[in-house]
Amino acid sequence: MKKFESTRIIHSNKIKKIIEENYRIKTIEIDHSIEALPGQFLMVWIPGVGERPMSIGNNDPLTISVANVGKVSGKMHELKEGELISYRGPFGNPFTLPQNGKRILVIGGGYGVVPIYFLAKVAKENGAGVYSVIGGRTERDIVWEKQLFMVSTETFITTDDGSRGKKGTVLVEAEWLIKEKKIDHVYTCGPEKMMEAVAKLCKEYDVACEVSLERYMKCGVGVCGSCAVDGKLCCQDGPVFTGEEALSISDFGKRKRDATGRLEDI
Numbered sequence: 001m002k003k004f005e006s007t008r009i010i011h012s013n014k015i016k017k018i019i020e021e022n023y024r025i026k027t028i029e030i031d032h033s034i035e036a037l038p039g040q041f042l043m044v045w046i047p048g049v050g051e052r053p054m055s056i057g058n059n060d061p062l063t064i065s066v067a068n069v070g071k072v073s074g075k076m077h078e079l080k081e082g083e084l085i086s087y088r089g090p091f092g093n094p095f096t097l098p099q100n101g102k103r104i105l106v107i108g109g110g111y112g113v114v115p116i117y118f119l120a121k122v123a124k125e126n127g128a129g130v131y132s133v134i135g136g137r138t139e140r141d142i143v144w145e146k147q148l149f150m151v152s153t154e155t156f157i158t159t160d161d162g163s164r165g166k167k168g169t170v171l172v173e174a175e176w177l178i179k180e181k182k183i184d185h186v187y188t189c190g191p192e193k194m195m196e197a198v199a200k201l202c203k204e205y206d207v208a209c210e211v212s213l214e215r216y217m218k219c220g221v222g223v224c225g226s227c228a229v230d231g232k233l234c235c236q237d238g239p240v241f242t243g244e245e246a247l248s249i250s251d252f253g254k255r256k257r258d259a260t261g262r263l264e265d266i
């Protein structure tokens, strides 16, 4: 009953704070807190425009980060502090929370760092050791660095062009961290090519891995079928999948957003 209710109830609360992270991402802090687990998402609604899934970056205050790539996200970028924002949720299967004393590696690319931070924060509160890697195309694409730094034993940055941190993909830091720090569990969210590489690396080193998938969702609650992936629904069975599950999905790692936000096959 509770789950059914949460699919229907639309919350509208005031925007407490808007942070301009970079040329295309804004963080929206909402004057509200909810019971949510890392990896879950909200369906954020702009009346008359549409509804889109957004990862939860924090539950208190409720926080999301939005990249301006299209119709609905563009309208979200026009919202101002003090105005109302509407949403349903939380929805989706969360990440598995590590037990006390476990060592985890969290890897975020672009706005994928948002759910990864929420996980890292809760994992640290639960007594896990957290190492983190943030990847971006350039220095300008690195977001939520301070937040991750605050909850991690060590944080590493990589950029494709070397303008910040080590030059290359997140793998240049992830591989030695897995070996040297004796990582028990890796969690990742970001571009699929990156997550595919991380999942393969974890398979090679026999380390548990979870990834958060992004698919086009309309309802968020398993009714419309828009987010079907090889017989599974991203909204209900995911968005978090094990690395093994993700690697078995036929189009995993074969899609990316171009500069305009369009999802295209690689």
Ligand SMILES: Cc1cc2nc3c(=O)[nH]c(=O)nc-3n(C[C@H](O)[C@H](O)[C@H](O)COP(=O)(O)OP(=O)(O)OC[C@H]3O[C@@H](n4cnc5c(N)ncnc54)[C@H](O)[C@@H]3O)c2cc1C
Residues within 6 Å of the ligand: 041, 050, 052, 053, 054, 055, 056, 064, 065, 066, 067, 068, 069, 070, 071, 072, 073, 074, 111, 114, 213, 214, 215, 216, 217, 239, 260, 261, 262, 263, 264
């Ligand atoms: C679980 C989950 C969590 C997410 N978390 C975040 C988040 O934290 N922050 C964030 O910014 N975004 C997040 N997203 C993405 C977000 O939900 C929207 O997809 C994104 O904001 C684009 O919506 P839009 O209306 O702005 O763009 P649209 O106008 O819908 O699309 C922009 C462009 O992409 C194309 N397009 C859209 N979907 C597809 C598709 N399936 N295949 C091919 N082309 C397509 C459109 O044709 C258009 O050219 C998440 C998605 C999921 C599934």
